[in-house]
Amino acid sequence: MDGIKEGGTPVSQSIVANIQLGLPATVSKLSSKMRFIDRIAPALKESGVIRNIELINPLTIKASGIAATNRTANAFGGILYIAGAVRQDILIQEGSIYKTRQESTVDVDEIDDLDSHKKLKFIDIINVYRLFEDLMEDDEKPELVLVDVPLLLERQDVPLSDRKDLQKVYKECVDKIEGFWEKYKDKIYPFNDNGIKIASVGNKRFGAVIFALTQDKVKYVVDDIDRNIIVNMNSILPKLQEVGIKRLLTGILVKRTRTAAYEINRINDEERNRLEPQSVGKYEMIGMHIKAGNTTPPTLVEVLGSKELWTTEMLDELASQIISLIAFDQQKAMPLPLWYAKYALNPLEATNNGKNAILQYYKTQAREMLKNEELENIWKEDLDVFEE
Incomplete structure (x- = not known):
């Protein structure tokens, strides 16, 4: 380039300078937060906020x-998607694992790109509930069913009234949820003492139990909590928010532990986080965080039912079953039935040159049919007969 070269600071020098100057401050803040976690952890455990869980050994369970999973590809001014869900049954007999039965459902179609994330969330839940319905009609049912999608929706999931296409998918999802629980609720634990346990396993709503440790909300906690911890929460809460709830939970939950369980809808802002559909949300939902191993991250477990139906012993048993099903202490570890189900979804996620292989084939075939006017010829076939 011609002209006068002015002095400046290259970005490489800025990076080096900021790392050298900022590193001590960052380490100091992290150390302060870690010390706070180490200090508060014993108090939370002694008060009953953190509970130890025993492994079932040897484990026998069905x-x-x-x-569920979905993948998308941009095409024809919108989005092509493939969404599928797999149900994998396993039998564990005194520690030995036997894979038994697998069922699946797959949906391939096109949608517009407006609110596509929400649409696909609804489609995933619909697919899971289809497999729920098949499972409930089986002669031999499992003792425990674990899913990786929410059991219910929330108020924030409700689409605006002018989003007609999204409203249609949302209504289909709500109808599927309502229909299932209306028909099968009395066959599901804890509504039936001998029913199937259904639990959603995920990682959202980190730390809701911490915000339940106040005088007006502790009544929605299922487990007994030492009221002394509540007295100290007013002074601790600002520091908790500074530390970060996810970091706090990761620090205070150790191997084979769970948090106290709580009624999700009542702990949070009831209107903003209201469970949908309301006809099912009225049964309430219990949540708790579990941690299986040293490196396994905290996991949120959600089950339908109120604190009047669930007891500490029942929740300890559920947590013990789920933790016992997490066979490996790894960062991405999950209960074995879910791991097998997710592994079975790999064909839907296969890529070719960074693009989803199934959708690329689907897109190519759709383009060919449009180009050759095959669809129009099929539609007009009967009309052509009459014209002749």
Whole structure:
């Protein structure tokens, strides 16, 4: 380039300078937060906010995992998608694992790109509930069913009235949820003492139990909590928010533990986080965080039912079953039935040159049919007969 070269600071020098100057401050803040976690952890455990869980050994259980996935590709001014769900049954007999039965459902279609994320969330839940319905009609049912999608929707999921296409998918999802619980609720634990346990396993709503440790909300906690911890929460809460709830939970939850369980809808802002559909949300939902191993991250478990139906012993048993099903202490570890189900979804996620292989084939075939006017010829076939 011609002209006068002015002095300046290259970005490489800025990076080096900021790392050298900022590193001590960052380490100091992290150390302060870690010391706070170490200080508060014993108090939370002694008060009953953190509970130890015993492994079932040897484990004997018949369990199912239902996992869902979706992939998209831009095409024809909108989005092509493939969404599927797999149910994998496994039988564990005194520690020995036997894979038994697998069921699946797959949906391939096109949608517009407006609110596509929400549409696909609804489609995933619909697919999971289809497999739920099939499972409930089986002669031999599992003792425990684990899923990786929410059991219910929330108020924030409700689409605006002018989003007609999204409203249609949302209504289909709500109808599927309502229909299932209306028909099968009395066959599901804890509504039936001998029913199937259905639990959603995920990682959202980190730390809701911490915000339940106040005088007006502790009544929605299922487990007994030492009221002394509540007295100290007013002074601790600002520091908790500074530390970060996810970091706090990761620090205070150790191997084979769970948090106290709580009624999700009542702990949060009831209107903003209201469970949908309301006809099912009225049964309430219990949530708790579990941690299986040293490196396994905290996991949120959600089950339908109120604190009047669930007891500490029942929740300890559920947590013990789920933790016992997490066979490996790894960062991405999950209960075995869910792991098998997710593994079975790999064909839907296969890529070719960074693009989803199935959708690329689907897109190519759709383009060819449009180009050759094959669809129009099929539609006009009967009309052509009459014209002749």
